[in-house]
Amino acid sequence: HLQLQESGPGLVKPSETLSLTCSVSGGSISSSFYYWGWVRQPPGKGLEWIGGIYSIGNTYYNPSLKSRVTISVDTSKNQFSLRLTSVTAADTAVYYCARGGAYDYWGQGTLVTVSS
């Protein structure tokens, strides 16, 4: 049974960099059939796709965030990561990692608040 778990700071200061890691268990992140994605949800709002990465390293980013986002993968640790630079209050959200394709498995999400 595939499980995903997000980890990282819950509070980030404005203009700094948000960094999160998603640890995958119960399956290999190296499977070429899937890719791995990040989705966020501001408090009380809908879902916004951030981007995704294949295990071989191909990445896809939401154009609205592309200049600030980097997604990377570490197959040796069965993890993938999100970096979002120059954050503002508008980046305050619950951040989810998920298995891409059908987005069939999701982590529980982690709330990241941007505040000084």
Added chain:
Amino acid sequence: EIVMTQTPLSLSVTPGQPASISCESSQSLLHSDGKTYLYWYLQKPGQPPQLLIYEVSNRFSGVPDRFSGSGSGTDFTLKISRVEAEDVGIYYCMQSIQLPPITFGQGTRLEIK
């Protein structure tokens, strides 16, 4: 960017009664591979979204058969044949034919009367 428009944005249903949610995409979601990349999710309060339906009409593992999906091209529908209390939450449609970006509908909030 493909825009996904859901209607209604909220509905209140008596237990045991049916419910229906529509999702319209601004472009066809039919791929040249023959698949249509339309998905439905339910987000229960305090939980991550959970996949209900993939590729228009296929129920994900463990999803009750009271949930069904239909549609083609740009118009899609999620139906619940008999609503139960555990179906409360926000329903989202999602398209992934055009990547990037993947886009979601605004969400439809289902409440129980």
